[in-house]
Amino acid sequence: MALDKPYSDIPGTVIFDADQARKGYHLNQFCMSLMKAENRARFKRGERAYVDEWPMSEEQKRAVLARDFNRMIELGGNIYFLSKLFSTNGKSFQHTAATMTGMTQEAYATMMLNGGRSPEGNRRVGESPAPECSGKERK
Amino acid sequence: MARITAGVATSHVPAIGAALDTGRSAEAYWKPLFAGYEFSKQWVAKQKPDVIVLVYNDHASAFSLDIVPTFAIGCAASFQPADEGWGPRAVPVVEGHPELASHIAQSVIQQDFDLTIINRMDVDHGLTVPLSLMFGQPERWPVCVIPLAVNVVLYPPPSGRRCFELGRAIRRAVEACDEDLNVQVWGTGGMSHQLQGPRAGLINREWDNRWLDQLIADPAALAQMPHIEYLREAGSEGVELVMWLIMRGALDSKVRTVHRFYHVPASNTAVGHVILENET
Numbered sequence: 001m002a003l004d005k006p007y008s009d010i011p012g013t014v015i016f017d018a019d020q021a022r023k024g025y026h027l028n029q030f031c032m033s034l035m036k037a038e039n040r041a042r043f044k045r046g047e048r049a050y051v052d053e054w055p056m057s058e059e060q061k062r063a064v065l066a067r068d069f070n071r072m073i074e075l076g077g078n079i080y081f082l083s084k085l086f087s088t089n090g091k092s093f094q095h096t097a098a099t100m101t102g103m104t105q106e107a108y109a110t111m112m113l114n115g116g117r118s119p120e121g122n123r124r125v126g127e128s129p130a131p132e133c134s135g136k137e138r139k
Numbered sequence: 140m141a142r143i144t145a146g147v148a149t150s151h152v153p154a155i156g157a158a159l160d161t162g163r164s165a166e167a168y169w170k171p172l173f174a175g176y177e178f179s180k181q182w183v184a185k186q187k188p189d190v191i192v193l194v195y196n197d198h199a200s201a202f203s204l205d206i207v208p209t210f211a212i213g214c215a216a217s218f219q220p221a222d223e224g225w226g227p228r229a230v231p232v233v234e235g236h237p238e239l240a241s242h243i244a245q246s247v248i249q250q251d252f253d254l255t256i257i258n259r260m261d262v263d264h265g266l267t268v269p270l271s272l273m274f275g276q277p278e279r280w281p282v283c284v285i286p287l288a289v290n291v292v293l294y295p296p297p298s299g300r301r302c303f304e305l306g307r308a309i310r311r312a313v314e315a316c317d318e319d320l321n322v323q324v325w326g327t328g329g330m331s332h333q334l335q336g337p338r339a340g341l342i343n344r345e346w347d348n349r350w351l352d353q354l355i356a357d358p359a360a361l362a363q364m365p366h367i368e369y370l371r372e373a374g375s376e377g378v379e380l381v382m383w384l385i386m387r388g389a390l391d392s393k394v395r396t397v398h399r400f401y402h403v404p405a406s407n408t409a410v411g412h413v414i415l416e417n418e419t
Contacts, residue, residue: 007370007371010338010370010371011337013333013335013370013375014336015370015375017293017294018294021204024204028199028203028204029203029204029205032199032203032204034224035221035222035223069335070336070337073335073336078199078292079335079376080198080199080292081199081204083199083224084199084223085224092154092406093153093154093334093406094406094407096334097334097335097339097340098339100335100336100337100339101336101338101339102337112340112342112403112404112407115342115403116341116342116403116404116407116409117333117338117339117340117342118341118342119343119346119371119372122338123371123372124371
């Protein structure tokens with residue numbers, strides 16, 4: 001029987017479940033290796049050579065080299081593992097989150113200061129947005 | 140006899156630790172956040188807990204994908220701050236309480252909770268940021284800490300109901316310990332936030348505050364909330380909130396709310412914080 005995935009209709013969201021974890025095992029373990037200073041230094045000296053030490057798919061390696069975090073997540077990455085990668089480059093969670101939304105850093109930071117992204121229109125794929133509604137009136 | 144006197148819940152955003160560690164806590168961005176913990180620092184200094192059972196989640200620091208325990212209890216004498224990719228936080232080593240930790244482990248396993256026992260583990264921002272928020276920047280932490288790590292990273296986390304029941308089992312375990320100890324249980328993580336994908340930045344202030352109301356007033360009903368509601372309403376990482384139910388389960392059904400604070404944003408996250416005391 002297939003796993004029950006009631007979360008598959010949440011827009012712009014990949015839930016890191018057993019299937020994703022299986023796909024992303026080596027990608028995530030590669031990220032973990034960057035918790036050691038000597039590995040970070042070696043990775044920075046030659047990224048391609050370093051990722052080639054890991055049995056990741058070519059797609060995963062390309063996403064790593066391009067720092068395409070949405071693609072890494074699609075391919076089984078999880079944000080807490082990926083955080084070792086962006087931390088290696090001195091980037092924050094907020095910086096990385098902004099790159100995944102397609103917004104500029106500035107626009108994203110302003111959105112957060114203004115209370116964040118509204119859940120209205122963001123609960124289900126195809127849900128019609130209700131910009132007037134403050135979130136008080138849930139279904 | 141050991142007793143649980145109070146519970147604390149707080150978010151554990153890594154940027155909060157970074158702001159403190161780099162001396163930016165007085166900046167306009169961070170000031171309102173740290174102001175929300177001023178009362179808490181005074182309160183905890185007066186309470187003088189001997190031990191904190193600190194419920195948190197590891198963020199791929201101590202546990203890689205090789206081993207993912209659903210509930211793990213730290214029984215070591217001490218725990219080093221983890222290197223999460225930018226070097227370990229410059230905070231004191233966390234002293235454990237191996238005797239009480241082992242006692243709790245044995246007792247709750249006998250109550251049908253299959254805890255994983257950890258004798259060596261580094262602790263990441265999930266555990267050290269709450270300590271910093273409550274104790275500031277001391278030379279050493281003025282308390283022993285028993286880390287209780289809950290998997291909320293690899294879906295599915297344990298259910299809210301299971302977390303709430305684990306809290307109750309921990310309480311029974313603590314109360315069966317003969318040593319005279321003032322124990323607090325802290326629940327950390329949350330509140331609404333999503334760190335990934337095009338929906339990143341989701342915050343749901345109304346939902347968070349209703350959730351807090353119910354955490355205080357009717358936690359047994361709140362514990363029935365399914366994961367999907369957390370994911371939809373509070374973001375993919377908002378599901379961390381189930382950990383607060385362990386804290387709540389360890390307290391009386393009626394509690395005194397001595398402090399409540401809510402602030403948006405800390406980086407990507409809505410910060411919630413409550414202090415609850417048992418009335419008895």
